[in-house]
Amino acid sequence: MFGALGRVASRRPWFIIAGWVVFAGLVISLAPTLEATTDQSEFLPSDYESIQAAELQAEAFPDTNSTVGAIVVFDRADGSPLSAEDLGTANQVMSQVGADLGQALDRVQPIDPSNPDVLVTPSQNQQIGFSIIGLAEGATGYAPEEFESVTDLRADLGAALDGTDLEAGVTGALAQGYDSQEASGNALAIVGAATILLIVVLLALIFRSVIITLMPIVIVGVVSSIATGLIAWANDVFDLKASSDVEVILLVVLYGIGTDYILFFLFRYRERLREGEDTRSAVAHALERAGEAIASAGGAVIVAFMALILSSLGIFRSIGPALAIAVAVTLLAALTLVPAVVTLLGKALFWPSKKYLVEPTGARFAAIGAALGRHPGRFAIASGGVLTILAVIAFSFSPTFDLGDSGLPDDVESVVATDKFTENVSAGASDPGYIMLTSEAQISRDDAAAFAEQVAGARGVASAQPAQASADGTTWQITFLLDENPSSDAAIKDVEGPVRDAAAAAAPSGTQAFVGGTTSIFVDFQQAMSRDYSVVFPVAALVIMVILALLLRSLVAPIYLMVSVGLGFAATLGMTTLVFQHIGGADGLIFLLPIYIYLFVVALGTDYNILMVARLREESREGKSPHDAAALAVRHAGPTIAAAGVILAGTFASLMLGGNSLLVSMGFALSFGILVAAFVMSMFFTPAITALLGHKAWWPGSGDEKRADEPELADA
Structure with a gap:
């Protein structure tokens, strides 16, 4: 042959x-263009708990997207704590850039809904201030066509902070994907x-x-x-x-x-x-x-x-x-x-x-x-x-x-900003997890609150609270924050054991609880x-x-x-x-x-x-x-x-x-x-x-x- x-x-x-x-x-x-994705959930089949939670979230809340799209972290170039004037400047900047966030990002979330003009939260030690921006409706946080919102946001922040003593870094799902x-x-x-x-x-x-x-x-x-x-x-x-x-x-x-x-x-x-x-x-x-x-x-x-x-x-x-x-x-x-x-x-x-026709003399x-x-x-x-x-x-x-940690160099902006955020605020707050509590019958707010309270007592959980209920009241989304970085091995062990066990045990009779979020995907x-x-x-x-x-x-x-x-x-x-x-x-x-x-x-x-x-x-x-x-x-x-x-x-x-x-x-x-x-x-x-x-x-x-x-x- x-x-x-x-x-x-x-x-x-x-x-x-x-x-x-x-x-x-x-x-x-x-041939079409070969396109890649960084969304790790797309690599798991639907019979895993994290994917079932994501599907329930999309079904129960089709018009909302509670995922954090971007976190803007402010700090001083000289490393000193933020002054009241610095926080005022950061807040003014976020009001300015928040007017046009691009197609992938939603509005800047205020600290207190009753005071929508305050957009920057200081850390307890005053070393950083941060703003949370949600993903826009229909955005995934991983699609390449959405990444322009990140480049625009970073460019706008750079221009707005020019001449000040402040620096800003953008992290979050969309920034990390970019x-x-x-x-x-x-x-x-x-x-x-x-x-x-x-x-x-x-x-x-x-x-x-x-x-x-x-x-x-x-x-x-x-x-x-x-x-x-x-x-x-x-x-x-x-x-x-x-x-x-x-x-x-x-x-x-x-x-x-x-x-x-x-x-x-x-x-x-x-x-x-x-x-x-x-x-x-x-x-x-x-x-x-x-x-x-x-x-x-x-x-x-x-x-x-x-x-x-x-x-x-x-x-x-x-x-x-x-x-x-x-x-x-x-x-x-x-x-x-x-x-x-x-x-x-x-x-x-x-x-x-x-x-080339001469046989080599080397006898090795x-x-x-x-x-x-x-x-x-x-x-x-x-x-x-x-x-x-x-x-x-x-x-x-x-x-x-x-x-x-494995997928990005240490010096890229999203990694640097995440490190500052987790060091000074809360590791878990950079990527909140969620639990979908669902039933064929309506679930009361009291039952959802009691469920969240029991989950909050699980090892590795910093806090948990009811976030929203579906239109028919049969599904609640419970948001929780972990003590550790959501992508860390320690957080993965906490979700794999204590968090999922606590969610299953705390679910009221006739309901089911599915733990979702990045950490659950890694589990x-x-x-x-x-x-x-x-x-x-x-x-x-x-x-x-x-x-x-x-x-x-x-x-x-x-x-x-x-x-x-x-x-x-x-x-x-x-x-x-x-x-x-x-x-x-x-x-x-x-x-x-x-x-x-x-x-x-x-x-x-x-x-x-x-x-x-x-x-x-x-x-x-x-x-x-x-x-x-x-x-x-x-x-x-x-x-x-x-x-x-x-x-x-x-x-x-x-x-x-x-x-x-x-x-x-x-x-x-x-x-x-x-x-x-x-x-x-x-x-x-x-x-x-x-x-x-x-x-x-x-x-x-x-x-x-x-x-x-x-x-x-x-x-x-």
Whole structure:
């Protein structure tokens, strides 16, 4: 199959390239724009309590929106307490800017409804003053088209305070959504520039070729445009929600995997040229030999990502198919577009280098392979031992569900303003929670007040009071403030246990109570993730094992290959825990991290294992003993895996420039995991175990024996 595909690509390159150009043009011109959301509630299914509360709120109060849209925090530039004159200036400013708040923000809420002219509340210590602005009717607080209200408000405040001693910062749901979008855009630009620069530099060092350094940039650029359009279509058709980080992750995955697959092909192609073949024959032969490994590796990555559709969280149900689509387009390009372009370029591909036909004199990988072939047991114990030690540290991993702290850099305006507000006023007041008390019959104000009083006594609750009743009196909204920051782990624990328990116990007979708000959403996120870990991990591992069994015609090899990548996952989580928790002093790591590590390290680590084992099987079919086959596999496949691993690890490391703790920890974890996969798992552990097992590794088949119908091929 891959031999035939290689012959088509080498004989009809213009047809393949023209087909890709037309395909790209159609997708780019017709596909919708890929839009992201920062509203975490959109990622949860409707059977969770926080979502049921939100739906009840929308049904009972369709014409009101009690959500805080923005909080304006005033303080003095010199840090001294606010004077009466300062508060008067702040109040005048809020009266001025409150006249035109844009489409997403409602009126500035007065301190006392009976005195609507007083709009700024001082903190008890007089360090800050603040004003609360609600969301306008129909506004969500997360839609990109609403963010103009934030920029306008900030600009108006800056102009109004010019020449005074006061400073103002805007936070709240809308401001945080805007800052998150801006941070993601900045991260995309920074990560994109760093990724491209890294790929160019590393490819220049490896091949000494101008064209090869540019090839991944151009090809992956085309693939990225196509993949983004297809993902946007899929999101529209299947009503999927894209997280604000999806474009950054897509960029890294496309350039990392795309460059890897191009390298897999180019190293084989260069080998064939060194054997004296002409360009077309070398292209066909390279794809015949590398195509199966590339396709199997890509298939493993695709099914691992597609396993995320089993997640109960929309964030993973969306990003899983998105990444799978991106990898599928990349894989198709690697098997068709890359060989066609290489055929057209011919020997000019390596310009200006003139040494591409010269076998490297360096014996590093040959020496490593020879040592492994002589002592596979030592390599297996050493590499497995290192991974096991790091894996033990993974048990101390502590998850945090504080997405607010993880999603934004510390110096953005909404974070700075929130810190000032929570430090000087009340942590819980920055994002009040609510409880929907509902029944088929009317609920009296006295019952609602008694319910609120009991909830107020729960651990972690600063206050609770009835806010409003529905028109028919069957539903009351009870607003409560927490002692802790609503996005903090402490607040999440309080809502998960005491608050929800108190609400359920205090609900009068015949009524139901549903706890809603940001903190309640995070509680449900935690429950959903626990469920997903027990479903997505095993399914992804099982499907990858099936692919490995089909590729290798063996039931034994897939087992130790998955043990290898499993150790790699645990070792990666252990090292990340060691660096950020034990050394860095972090209270915990974002709860999303393990599933990202698992999917990327398992899926992409399997790529390198497949490449190594496929080469080892090839050497065995040439009549080599298990030990000699392992030695030659490391010698020939080692440079490819090393180069691909360094490039992919480098692209993931560029995520650390994204500016928030999620991307920093994810960038470190994934880059370390890829290095482990390339230089420990596939370079040492996998070939060593295969050499030790010998022919048994291929049971019940005979994957290491030369097939009678296999043509004679020169040693590669």
